[in-house]
Amino acid sequence: MTSVPDGARSLRCLIVVPPLAGHVHPTLALAAELRARGHQVAWVGPEPTLRPMLGPDALVHPTGIRLFREQGGGGEAAIRSLWQGFVVPYARFTIKALDSAVRSWRPDLVLVDQHAPAGALVAHRHGVTWASLAPSALEIGRPLRETPDLEASLEELLRALWRQAGLPVAEYTDPRFSPDLLLAFTSRALTGEQPFPAHYALVGPLLAARPTPPAFPWERLDPDRRPVLVTLGTLAADVAGDFHARAAEALRPLADRVQGVVVATPEVLAALPDHVLGVPRVPMLELLERAGLGAVLCHAGMNTLCEALAHGVPLVLAPIRHDQPIAARQVVAAGAGRQVDFATAGPGELREAITAVLEEPGYRVAAERVRQAFVADGGARAAADRIERLTVARR
Incomplete structure (x- = not known):
């Protein structure tokens, strides 16, 4: 086991991620790296869905499980369907269990997938540092700027979630974008040399063995x-x-x-x-x-x-x-x-x-x-380095 670096301490990191393989799999690598450094890791989500992807030893704070509307269409319609039919309903469904997990487990840091915004709302409510996980190309670099109506409608959905969570309107922060750290699982080799804020870390893909890989002939x-x-x-x-x-x-x-x-x-x-x-x-x-x-x-x-x-x-x-x-x-x-x-x-x-x-x-x-x-981007190692630097800076 790697020791916790000078100036840091053992952290309790709570991962909030949708129960979808493309979002869960990168967190396996991140969790393995954090645990190797002496930190504790837990997830929040529907245990029957997460458990096969995370393995038997993962600590999961359960939210219960429910079905969500099928995503449909293409183009703008598909993005609206994603947010209106899944992201926002999932946030509303999980926020109570998330609040309970933060109260009981008392994490030092909440790692919030951009499509699980309830994690940011609850972290803000309890004054816990949170970092964004950006597993796709949709939520970094404002790719929707050319569709301002769509961009504005997503912003209003998020502001409504903030209000419904009982958070002060004057303190609103877009829950997709932590003001302290955003870990993007991509690379400038793909995004190009567009400018990103200093707290954005493009660490490349996070890859780790899956606990239950399917059989193959x-x-x-x-x-x-x-x-x-x-x-x-x-x-x-x-x-x-x-x-x-x-x-x-x-x-x-x-x-x-x-x-x-x-x-x-x-x-x-x-x-x-x-x-x-x-x-x-x-x-x-x-x-x-x-x-x-x-x-x-x-x-x-x-x-x-x-x-x-x-x-x-x-x-x-x-x-x-x-x-x-x-x-x-x-x-x-x-x-x-x-x-x-x-x-x-x-x-x-x-x-x-x-x-x-x-x-x-x-x-x-x-x-x-x-x-x-x-x-060169560093993957899980670079992501864990940024997490440790953030928590040292916030002490």
Whole structure:
């Protein structure tokens, strides 16, 4: 165990995160680093959902569990649906349990995912230092500035949450943005050299082994063919449509040298042709480390694309909604991938994009450049350093 550095002390860190894999997984790495330094870590959320992702030893302050409205649409409609149908209702549902957790566990620091704003409200109420976790490209650098009506409507939703929590209006602080520390799980290799405030720390992706990785048929990987992963993440089943079929057809003429690994629902898997390997889930990090992936075709979800780039694997990106178009543009600007239209790209266009990132060396060179930048950013180690510096400064 690493000792707590001079000037610091053992901390109690409470993590407030939505019960979604893309938000929870980075906190595993952060928690492991903090615990290795002698700090204590706990989470707040629905235990039946969090426990399989966190493992049996994690301390979870339970909130109970309820269903939330399906997110729908694309563009502005999808972002409004995300906030109105999930983020705000989840905040209202969890705030009482959060308040109880802060009262009973008495954390020194609350680490608040930007899509779990109740954590910031409760921390402010109790005078506890809080830091923001930014796991996506949607909430840093004001990417919504070109849609001022949408930006203003989200601001009003957050101000309403503040008022409903009984907090003084004059003390309002946007709960997405801690005034003291924001940890963004991205890199200037992707965002570019836009200016960020000094308390923003772009630490790159936070990667750690998952407690319960899914099984995978390793014996079915063909050593004579280069694997290409096709995945739309965990939340796109409602809009996937025939994308997997188009991707499988795109890979058919390449089947002598490329093996598609397609992640999809059981209904879709049943209809896939034999030249691709269909699975319901993959152990993503292990697959990247063991399989020698040639490329990843995905929806530009931040976790998926950062995990691929952290292993130097180039991408074909078919963004669907939320922050995905922003993230896709960043990867293309970095030279590490190609972008296609999720709804309209046919097999021929998909095949041309896949072939390009497999065969044109510039994409892999750029992906390797991003990988090296991620290493330099420091990941969980850098995040923990910033947390310790913040708490020393606030003593």
